Amino acid sequence: MSQSRFKFEKTNRSLMERLFEPPTVGKMSLVAKVVVYAFLAIWSVFVLFPIYWVIITSFKDATAVNQGPFYIPFVDFQPTLDAWRSQFNTDPYCDLVSVARQLYLLVYNSIAFVVSPVLPLDPMEPQICKIYLAFTNSIVIGIASTVFCVTVGSMAAYALARVQFKPKFGNILVFVGLAVLTILATAFVGIPWWASSTVALALFFLLARAFGRHFTRSLGNGDILFWIISQRILPPIVVVIPVYVMFQAVGLLDTHLALIILYAVANLPIVVWLMHDFFVNLPIELEESAQLDGATRFGIFWEIVLPLTRPGLAATTLLVLVLNWNEYLFAVFLATVKVQTMPIMVAAKNAGEKGVYWWEMCAVIVVMIIPVIIMAIMLTRFISKGVLLGAVKG
Amino acid sequence: MSQTIKDGQPGITPAGFSGRESWGEWFDRHSGTFFIAPAVTLILIFAILPTFYSIVFAVSRVKFTSEGLTFRFVGFKNFAKQLFGTDQVHFLGKTAPVSPVGVAFFVIVTAVVLWWLYRSLKVSTWVGMIGRGISAAMAIFLAWILGASQLSGNSIGTLYTTLFYVLCGCGVQFLIGTGLAFLCSQPIRGKNFFRVIFFIPLMVTPLGVGYAMKMVADITKGPFEPVLRFFGLENWVWSASPWSARLVMMVCDSWQWIPFIFICILAALENVPRDHIEAAEVDGASRIQIFREIIWPQIVPVAVTVLLIRAIEAFKIVDLPNIMTGGGPGSSTESMTLHSVYVWRANDIGTSAAIAYLLLILTVVVCASFFNYVVLGQLRRPQA
Numbered sequence: 001m002s003q004s005r006f007k008f009e010k011t012n013r014s015l016m017e018r019l020f021e022p023p024t025v026g027k028m029s030l031v032a033k034v035v036v037y038a039f040l041a042i043w044s045v046f047v048l049f050p051i052y053w054v055i056i057t058s059f060k061d062a063t064a065v066n067q068g069p070f071y072i073p074f075v076d077f078q079p080t081l082d083a084w085r086s087q088f089n090t091d092p093y094c095d096l097v098s099v100a101r102q103l104y105l106l107v108y109n110s111i112a113f114v115v116s117p118v119l120p121l122d123p124m125e126p127q128i129c130k131i132y133l134a135f136t137n138s139i140v141i142g143i144a145s146t147v148f149c150v151t152v153g154s155m156a157a158y159a160l161a162r163v164q165f166k167p168k169f170g171n172i173l174v175f176v177g178l179a180v181l182t183i184l185a186t187a188f189v190g191i192p193w194w195a196s197s198t199v200a201l202a203l204f205f206l207l208a209r210a211f212g213r214h215f216t217r218s219l220g221n222g223d224i225l226f227w228i229i230s231q232r233i234l235p236p237i238v239v240v241i242p243v244y245v246m247f248q249a250v251g252l253l254d255t256h257l258a259l260i261i262l263y264a265v266a267n268l269p270i271v272v273w274l275m276h277d278f279f280v281n282l283p284i285e286l287e288e289s290a291q292l293d294g295a296t297r298f299g300i301f302w303e304i305v306l307p308l309t310r311p312g313l314a315a316t317t318l319l320v321l322v323l324n325w326n327e328y329l330f331a332v333f334l335a336t337v338k339v340q341t342m343p344i345m346v347a348a349k350n351a352g353e354k355g356v357y358w359w360e361m362c363a364v365i366v367v368m369i370i371p372v373i374i375m376a377i378m379l380t381r382f383i384s385k386g387v388l389l390g391a392v393k394g
Numbered sequence: 395m396s397q398t399i400k401d402g403q404p405g406i407t408p409a410g411f412s413g414r415e416s417w418g419e420w421f422d423r424h425s426g427t428f429f430i431a432p433a434v435t436l437i438l439i440f441a442i443l444p445t446f447y448s449i450v451f452a453v454s455r456v457k458f459t460s461e462g463l464t465f466r467f468v469g470f471k472n473f474a475k476q477l478f479g480t481d482q483v484h485f486l487g488k489t490a491p492v493s494p495v496g497v498a499f500f501v502i503v504t505a506v507v508l509w510w511l512y513r514s515l516k517v518s519t520w521v522g523m524i525g526r527g528i529s530a531a532m533a534i535f536l537a538w539i540l541g542a543s544q545l546s547g548n549s550i551g552t553l554y555t556t557l558f559y560v561l562c563g564c565g566v567q568f569l570i571g572t573g574l575a576f577l578c579s580q581p582i583r584g585k586n587f588f589r590v591i592f593f594i595p596l597m598v599t600p601l602g603v604g605y606a607m608k609m610v611a612d613i614t615k616g617p618f619e620p621v622l623r624f625f626g627l628e629n630w631v632w633s634a635s636p637w638s639a640r641l642v643m644m645v646c647d648s649w650q651w652i653p654f655i656f657i658c659i660l661a662a663l664e665n666v667p668r669d670h671i672e673a674a675e676v677d678g679a680s681r682i683q684i685f686r687e688i689i690w691p692q693i694v695p696v697a698v699t700v701l702l703i704r705a706i707e708a709f710k711i712v713d714l715p716n717i718m719t720g721g722g723p724g725s726s727t728e729s730m731t732l733h734s735v736y737v738w739r740a741n742d743i744g745t746s747a748a749i750a751y752l753l754l755i756l757t758v759v760v761c762a763s764f765f766n767y768v769v770l771g772q773l774r775r776p777q778a
Contacts, residue, residue, distance in 0.1 A: 025675045026668075027581055032681070036577050043574060044591050050606040050649070051594070053617060057609060069617045156433035163426030179446055187450045187465045228433065231441050233757055235710050237731045238750040241743060242447035243440060245463060265440040268433055296418065297425035326599040328713055329731075343601040347717070350605075358609060369602045376597035380590045383657060 051369070058083050058362035065358050083359040087131050087367075094129040102128045102136050106256065113255070126338060131364065134345035141259050141341060142324045149264035149324075150317050153271025154279075156228070158301055160221050160272070161279035162287070167224065170215030171208045178204050193249060225276060232269040240333045247334065254338050259331060263324045270323070271316055278312040279305065315382035322375050342368040445754075451747035458741075472748035484725055485733070485749070487543035487551035496541035503537035529763040532756075549636065552725065552733040553756070558640060559647060559729060560708040560760075567648045568701055571655030576685060578656070579663040589660070596653040604717030607646040611718070633719050636726030643727050646714055651707075655700055662696040663689065698769045702761065709757040730756075 013021075022029045028036070057065060059079035070076035088094050105124045112121035126133060159165075182200040185191045243262060244253075252258045282305060290300050306313065328343040335344060346368055349361050421428065452472055454465040476485040507530045514526055536557070543550045550558075578588055595603070610616050613631055622628050632638045666689050674684045712731040715721060721728040721736065728736070730753040738746040 022675070025672050032580075033582070036580050036582060039577055040574075040582075040588055044588065047591060047595055047649070047653075049617075050603070050610050051598070053610050054602070054606045066615060068615060069619050071617065152432045152436065155429045159426045159429035163429070165426065165430070179443060183443075183447050183450055187447075187454070188467060224430075224434075228437065231437055233706050233761055234441060234445065235731060235750065235753050235757060237710075237712070237734050238448050238747075238754050239441060239444040241451060241738065241747050241750065242444035246444070246447075249462070261436070262440060265436050268437060272433065296422045297429070298422075301429075322597045326597075326601075328599075328601050329735075332735075343599055346601055346605065350717075358615075361605060362609075365602045365605055369598050372597045372599060373594055376594050377590055379597070380586075380593045383593070383661070384586055384589055 051373075054362050054365055054369075057359055058366050060359050062357075062359070083357075083363040086360055087363050088129070092129075093127050094132060098128040099132055099136060102126060102133065103140075106140060110257075113257075130340075130345060131367065134340045134342045135367065137256070137339055138325060138342040141256055141263065141339070142321055144256070145260040145263035145267075145324050146317055146321045148260060149267050149320055150271055150275075150313070152264065153268050154275040154306070154313065154316075155301070156268075157272045157275035158279050158305060160225050160276055162284075165221055165224055166218040168211075168215065169217045169219065170211035170213075172219075173215065174207045174211050175204055178207075225272070229269045229273045236266065236329050240330060244333050253334060254336050256339055258334050259339060259341070262330050262334065263327055266327070266330070267320045267323055271320060274312065274316045274319075275309070278309040282308055311382060311385065315379060318375055318379045318382070322372055322379070325372055325375075448747045448751060451744055452751045454744055456743040456747075468744070472744045473752070475745065476749060476752060481745075483549075483551065485551045485752075486539055486553055488548035489539065489542035489546075490548065491546060492542045493546035496543075496546040498541075499545050500537050500541035503541075504534050507533045507537075525762075525766065528759060529767075532759045532763070549726070552728045552730050553752075555640065555727060556709065556711070556729045556731075556753070556756075559644060559711050560705055563644045563647055563651075564701060564705050564708055566644065567652050567655055567704065568697070570648065571652045572659050572697070574652070574656045575659035575663055576689075578660055580681075589657075592656055593653050595650050596657075598650070600650065600713035601717060603646065603650050604714045607642075607649070607714070608718045611642055611646075634723055636723055639719055639722045639727050643715055643718060643722075646718065647708075647711060650714075651704060655704060658700040659693065659697060662693040666692050695769075695772045698772050702765055702769055705764065706757070706761050709753065709761075 018029075019031050020029050022032070056071075056073055056079070059073060059081070060070070060077060061080050061082050064070050064077040073079040105126060109123045112123050115121065128136075178200040182196045185196045186193045247253050247258050286304055286308075287300050290304055295303070326343070327341075328347075331339075331341050331344050332347075335341065340348070342364075346361065346364050349357075349364060415423075450465065453467060453469060455468050455471075457464045457466075475481050482489075511526055511530050515523065518526060539554065540550075542548070543554065574592065578585060578592075598606075611618070611632065613619065613622065613628070619628070622630065632642050670688050671684055674688055679687070710731060711729045712735065715727045715729055715732050716735070719727045721732060725733070730749060734746045734749040734753070737749060
């Protein structure tokens with residue numbers, strides 16, 4: 001027993017052991033480490049290569065693009081700023097004054113639209129170069145629809161987390177029936193939409209009370225939450241065709257408001273789902289003690305609950321902002337000239353008479369994706385703290 | 395579960411009665427309704443109402459006239475055109491000469507589905523049986539189309555192209571994403587660096603991804619040209635043959651969506667308690683054994699939820715096929731959404747709405763079936 005030898009880590013290990021067996025519990029062997037790092041490095045190259053290719057193509061000129069692939073700037077080809085200059089210099093209105101004027105135009109046109117029944121004001125015409133127009137539109141629509149979406153969504157999520165709803169099945173049936181009748185009347189019989197909607201609303205309030213007494217089976221919070229979240233299954237193409245017609249009837253077709261509302265509705269399920277998860281995990285004692293002290297529901301929401309869920313709120317806002325920035329299908333259908341967002345502008349560059357100028361397109365694509373990449377990096381910080389993933393563990 | 399704050403009676407405060415309820419107190423008593431009303435109203439007007447309105451489009455012949463829109467009721471003609479009529483080859487694929495392989499496949503799948511239906515007669519309620527009947531009908535229909543078109547050597551249409559993107563795409567993305575998450579959950583340095591890098595493709599605008607991939611996959615000017623020349627493939631045009639175009643489309647879609655699965659599964663893997671794993675390591679289990687026996691059973695609920703969410707999003711694919719191939723050689727890479735967009739551009743709004751509705755039915759039946767039979771089954775299983 002006095003001659004027994006113990007095998008401590010890192011002493012007297014054979015070569016095979018050093019290579020293939022982990023030195024301690026919780027660490028990896030050398031071969032395992034090499035394999036893992038190799039796979040991760042390969043995948044990193046696969047991920048970053050298209051982005052790298054787009055960035056360096058934006059610094060190439062016509063020969064560098066068409067003569068075959070050149071990979072490294074300054075070694076294979078000479079980088080130039082031609083593509084960037086042509087994007088920002090072809091229009092005369094490519095300066096900050098035009099951007100300021102565009103933002104003023106948005107405010108002025110919104111006010112003109114609101115007061116138009118009373119006081120007809122002429123809307124201002126945009127005078128700004130295309131890429132600045134698309135960029136400002138993307139930022140304005142993105143931020144406005146994100147704020148709108150997160151506000152409406154977190155209020156609804158808070159209500160679903162703290163208040164018991166019992167919508168009656170009978171009311172829902174009445175509503176669905178009246179909606180179908182309204183649509184049929186407007187489409188096939190030709191009654192104007194505002195008349196049929198008003199009649200249907202009035203009938204709903206009259207009939208709801210009567211039906212509510214017969215069909216007393218009611219649904220709960222879980223059903224409402226499931227209904228809101230399941231809206232995500234709806235393919236946008238089903239919604240966009242009627243919405244186009246609806247907006248055209250109201251005259252809102254090429255405006256920012258149309259896109260803001262539609263983007264907000266498209267992302268509402270995500271906000272409700274994520275924020276509901278955060279609110280349900282808050283301890284209720286804080287809110288109960290505040291209510292005992294006489295705070296209103298909105299006061300509790302604004303002063304107590306929202307500051308407690310600030311990381312979750314920030315993560316949700318970033319996620320929705322990225323989704324709104326990237327939205328393309330709605331913009332293709334609803335935005336024609338004045339409300340072009342960045343994706344529309346990039347797609348429009350595809351149709352040129354002389355063929356596609358890849359280097360110019362890459363410059364615009366870089367402008368389009370750099371903000372989202374920055375937002376993605378910011379969002380990763382939240383995700384690595386485990387903020388958003390509670391919802392998925394569900 | 396959610397808890398409630400008990401709303402007080404009007405006029406009663408902890409200090410005693412204070413007479414009639416004020417305006418603010420009335421608001422507060424109905425605060426739940428006021429909080430949820432904007433969201434419900436928005437969804438009703440801009441999601442539910444258009445869905446119903448879309449049915450009207452789908453069953454009529456719509457024309458833009460000087461006074462606006464005219465609808466002429468034509469019944470199910472728009473749908474029949476897609477399923478049986480002139481557009482059948484575009485939508486379903488060529489189903490004409492059916493080979494024995496196709497028939498055999500169809501018979502086998504139908505037998506399995508009917509046997510499953512029979513088995514569930516004993517365990518399910520009558521409402522459940524209706525749901526199972528719908529799922530079974532969809533499965534049999536899809537098996538017939540697959541057997542008659544692809545397995546008989548014919549071409550497939552936009553329906554199966556969409557299903558290819560969803561099923562094969564989600565499968566590949568799930569395998570690679572889980573593998574990456576497993577690699578990243580090992581004790582390595584630089585985990586956050588890899589997490590940031592791997593997350594970026596998910597957030598890049600799909601349109602930008604489409605153009606970037608179109609440039610990268612270009613045969614003559616793209617970066618793979620020397621590689622192709624080395625393999626003697628410099629005359630191969632990936633966009634000329636249907637299946638290679640679909641494959642490239644799936645690869646590019648996977649480039650964008652693998653990060654989603656990676657992030658979710660990585661979070662789940664990091665929540666597996668370390669002492670189980672270390673106990674197994676001390677007992678001498680290899681990493682693969684640990685993954686299969688300890689880690690995987692604990693992350694299966696998250697995995698199927700992530701798969702469901704990814705499948706729901708995958709049905710909506712439209713940007714990538716539009717940009718990279720414009721629908722592919724012929725219409726081989728058109729997804730159903732893209733098919734609907736092209737028909738809209740040809741000013742046939744009724745058919746466009748009909749195709750959109752068929753996509754909605756397909757998505758709802760497939761996702762609801764997956765949710766009911768796989769996800770709920772996993773979530774109901776008691777955790778080890």
